[in-house]
Amino acid sequence: MISIIIDATIRAGTSILYATLGEIIIERSGIINLGIEGLMLIGALSGFYTTYTTGSLFLGVISAVLIAGIAGLIHGILCTYFKGNQIVSGLALTMFGIGITAVLGKKMVGQTIEGFKRIEIPFLSKIPVIGNSIFNQDILVYLSIVLVFVITFVLYKTVWGLNLRTVGENPYAADVAGINVTAYKLWATFIGSGLAGLGGAYLSLAYTPLWIENMSAGRGWIAVALVIFASWSCKRALFGAYFFGGISAIQLRLQAMGTTISAHILQMLPYIFTIVVLIIATIKLEKGYSSQPESLGLVYDREDRK
Amino acid sequence: MKKFFLLFATAIFLSLAFSGFAKEIKAGFIYVGPVGDGGWTYAHDLGRKEMEKLPFVGKSTYIESVPEGSDAERVITSLAKKGHNLIFTTSFGFMDPTINVAKRFKNVVFMHCSGYKTAENVGTYFGRMYEPRYLSGIIAGSMTKSNIIGYVAAFPIPEVIRGINAFTLGVRSVNKDAVVKVVWTQTWFDPGTERNAAESLLDVGADVLAMHQDTPATLQAAENRGKYVIGYNSDMRSYAPKGFLTAPVWNWGAIYKYVAQKVNDGTWKSEQIWWGMDKGAVTLAPISDKVPAEVVKKVMTAKEDIINGKFQVFTGPIKDQSGKLVLEEGKTFTDGELLGMNFFVEGVQGNLNN
Numbered sequence: 001m002i003s004i005i006i007d008a009t010i011r012a013g014t015s016i017l018y019a020t021l022g023e024i025i026i027e028r029s030g031i032i033n034l035g036i037e038g039l040m041l042i043g044a045l046s047g048f049y050t051t052y053t054t055g056s057l058f059l060g061v062i063s064a065v066l067i068a069g070i071a072g073l074i075h076g077i078l079c080t081y082f083k084g085n086q087i088v089s090g091l092a093l094t095m096f097g098i099g100i101t102a103v104l105g106k107k108m109v110g111q112t113i114e115g116f117k118r119i120e121i122p123f124l125s126k127i128p129v130i131g132n133s134i135f136n137q138d139i140l141v142y143l144s145i146v147l148v149f150v151i152t153f154v155l156y157k158t159v160w161g162l163n164l165r166t167v168g169e170n171p172y173a174a175d176v177a178g179i180n181v182t183a184y185k186l187w188a189t190f191i192g193s194g195l196a197g198l199g200g201a202y203l204s205l206a207y208t209p210l211w212i213e214n215m216s217a218g219r220g221w222i223a224v225a226l227v228i229f230a231s232w233s234c235k236r237a238l239f240g241a242y243f244f245g246g247i248s249a250i251q252l253r254l255q256a257m258g259t260t261i262s263a264h265i266l267q268m269l270p271y272i273f274t275i276v277v278l279i280i281a282t283i284k285l286e287k288g289y290s291s292q293p294e295s296l297g298l299v300y301d302r303e304d305r306k
Numbered sequence: 307m308k309k310f311f312l313l314f315a316t317a318i319f320l321s322l323a324f325s326g327f328a329k330e331i332k333a334g335f336i337y338v339g340p341v342g343d344g345g346w347t348y349a350h351d352l353g354r355k356e357m358e359k360l361p362f363v364g365k366s367t368y369i370e371s372v373p374e375g376s377d378a379e380r381v382i383t384s385l386a387k388k389g390h391n392l393i394f395t396t397s398f399g400f401m402d403p404t405i406n407v408a409k410r411f412k413n414v415v416f417m418h419c420s421g422y423k424t425a426e427n428v429g430t431y432f433g434r435m436y437e438p439r440y441l442s443g444i445i446a447g448s449m450t451k452s453n454i455i456g457y458v459a460a461f462p463i464p465e466v467i468r469g470i471n472a473f474t475l476g477v478r479s480v481n482k483d484a485v486v487k488v489v490w491t492q493t494w495f496d497p498g499t500e501r502n503a504a505e506s507l508l509d510v511g512a513d514v515l516a517m518h519q520d521t522p523a524t525l526q527a528a529e530n531r532g533k534y535v536i537g538y539n540s541d542m543r544s545y546a547p548k549g550f551l552t553a554p555v556w557n558w559g560a561i562y563k564y565v566a567q568k569v570n571d572g573t574w575k576s577e578q579i580w581w582g583m584d585k586g587a588v589t590l591a592p593i594s595d596k597v598p599a600e601v602v603k604k605v606m607t608a609k610e611d612i613i614n615g616k617f618q619v620f621t622g623p624i625k626d627q628s629g630k631l632v633l634e635e636g637k638t639f640t641d642g643e644l645l646g647m648n649f650f651v652e653g654v655q656g657n658l659n660n
Contacts, residue, residue, distance in 0.1 A: 004509050012502055102340055102371075109342040112544055208497040208523045210545065213340045215521075217496035249502055255489045256456070256506040260657050263490060 005249055007133035010141060013245025015199040017144050019223035020237040021151055022195030027227055029188035030168040030295040031079050034090030036196045037220025038097020043068040043197025044204035045101040048211040051113050057205055064201035065194040072193020076186045083299045108211040115209030116140060138206050152234045164188055168293035171300040181300055229277050231291040244270045330570050334390035335368040336382060338397035345520040345539040350396045353558025362570045374399025379406055386411040392569050415569050424576050431561050434582035436472035437612050438554035438590040440619045441605050442536045443476020445551050446514045448601040449534050453484040456507025458517040458524045460494045462658050464647045466518050471651045472619050473516055478653050488656030497523035541591040553591040560586040584613045625652040
């Protein structure tokens with residue numbers, strides 16, 4: 001049973017994990033992107049449509065990342081060149097995503113594709129209890145775990161990552177140091193939005209290989225909350241995404257096994273934890289430490305440089 | 307250019323005039339979801355198109371994804387103002403908005419789906435979905451080998467509970483040992499969660515799944531593990547070509563045509579329509595050829611009996627989950643009792659306090 005729950009947890013958490021990683025990259029550059037939910041839908045539909053027409057899952061994934069990335073750039077450009085309000089622009093992006101996918105996806109409703117299959121990793125999948133649940137997943141699950149470490153490495157061990165974090169903490173200082181602030185913000189938005197799109201594509205190509213309007217069903221918002229929960233750390237995002245996924249998997253299984261614990265109590269848990277984390281973060285902030293990028297949500301204007 | 311406009315205006319005037327004289331019914335529909343949901347709203351829209359085929363019915367209007375609550379009132383009002391004389395509101399949450407708007411448009415006929423409030427110009431309509439649910443239960447009970455049947459359900463409300471109970475009675479009519487395990491998803495519409503719930507039932511040994519949800523995710527979960535599955539809302543066999551057994555489905559067209567006819571004849575009166583298989587408002591989708599002939603025969607006999615009124619799904623003796631007798635032998639529930647059903651029958655394993 002433990003093996004089954006771990007398996008369900010990973011699969012339920014993967015799309016949230018992609019979206020959370022995406023949002024972390026974007027927020028590291030100082031931009032809040034509330035358009036994640038819309039980007040996930042754009043990714044889910046582009047992935048499904050491409051795979052449906054070409055028969056290739058690989059092309060589906062590529063198109064999900066590219067199209068969601070480009071859609072995310074709308075937000076990036078509004079927040080940099082036009083100095084727009086990031087909250088308003090992000091919300092607009094979500095509404096845009098929901099609307100445009102509803103209209104363009106009409107013909108895809110009721111169509112089916114062959115989704116990603118599980119790939120068993122030899123030897124590792126034979127480890128008792130955890131082997132079959134962790135090392136017998138589809139390729140997108142493996143990729144998401146690899147990305148956690150790759151992104152952590154890039155953010156903390158490369159010049160590009162250092163520059164990106166500087167832009168998010170203090171764009172004025174970054175600008176003085178000769179870093180192209182706008183370019184970094186745009187790249188971060190493009191890559192992060194692409195990852196959110198990949199999270200959506202995980203739903204429409206692997207988890208439930210179908211297209212239905214609004215199929216992300218609020219996962220994008222959970223991702224936005226998870227970034228705070230994970231205090232902008234990719235490894236904690238991995239834990240957080242599986243925590244959210246796991247609670248859902250466990251409460252459904254407890255029901256199937258016939259327990260009498262109310263599902264509502266279990267479904268509240270992740271949100272209670274988010275509140276607890278927020279309180280801890282606030283206390284830390286008062287003491288002078290915070291993991292939140294300093295310039296998050298602020299418009300960078302060179303003319304305002306102090 | 308002027309000539310062109312004149313011609314254009316004349317054309318519009320003529321078409322308006324003709325449509326005004328030739329067609330008596332101008333119907334409007336308020337949908338809670340998108341037409342492309344493949345489920346609830348999709349089924350209503352098929353009914354709307356069916357109704358449009360009547361000679362005296364003009365082109366109808368529909369508005370999708372209208373949120374339940376006060377915003378609905380504005381949308382219904384706008385339809386009434388634009389000259390629609392027959393308005394269908396197709397979700398429970400539109401009940402109060404419909405009643406409120408109806409007070410101001412006395413010459414418009416309103417029909418509200420699944421509610422209980424009526425007025426002089428407001429009627430209600432719904433289908434006895436529990437009848438085909440019972441039939442699908444017969445099939446599930448005959449096809450299960452593990453004697454565990456899984457049921458993915460949205461919310462513990464009477465409509466869903468009634469369906470689960472009818473289904474279980476069907477299962478138990480052919481297989482006394484089978485149990486129906488229920489998992490609540492607390493959502494009508496979330497493919498990911500529905501899939502997860504379906505898999506949780508397969509994990510505890512279910513080999514036939516049924517569901518009361520708006521997406522086909524349950525079907526995919528069953529198909530993926532090589533198990534049988536029963537759909538809902540509309541024929542969803544494309545999602546589970548191997549495992550699909552059948553599906554209880556809506557046929558709203560039957561009710562829509564009836565109402566349009568009544569309004570056209572001028573004989574319409576406010577009533578509460580709750581039609582079953584006898585009038586074709588609900589039915590069972592074609593049964594898969596994997597189901598043995600003798601089972602299909604049993605289903606067809608039960609169907610005949612329900613249609614002829616010889617048999618009612620909820621006929622005593624019926625015991626609840628704890629084994630207490632809730633309906634004595636030979637008795638049946640009233641419509642009121644059916645509409646307020648809030649207990650599980652014997653054979654259901656699930657928690658109603660969820």
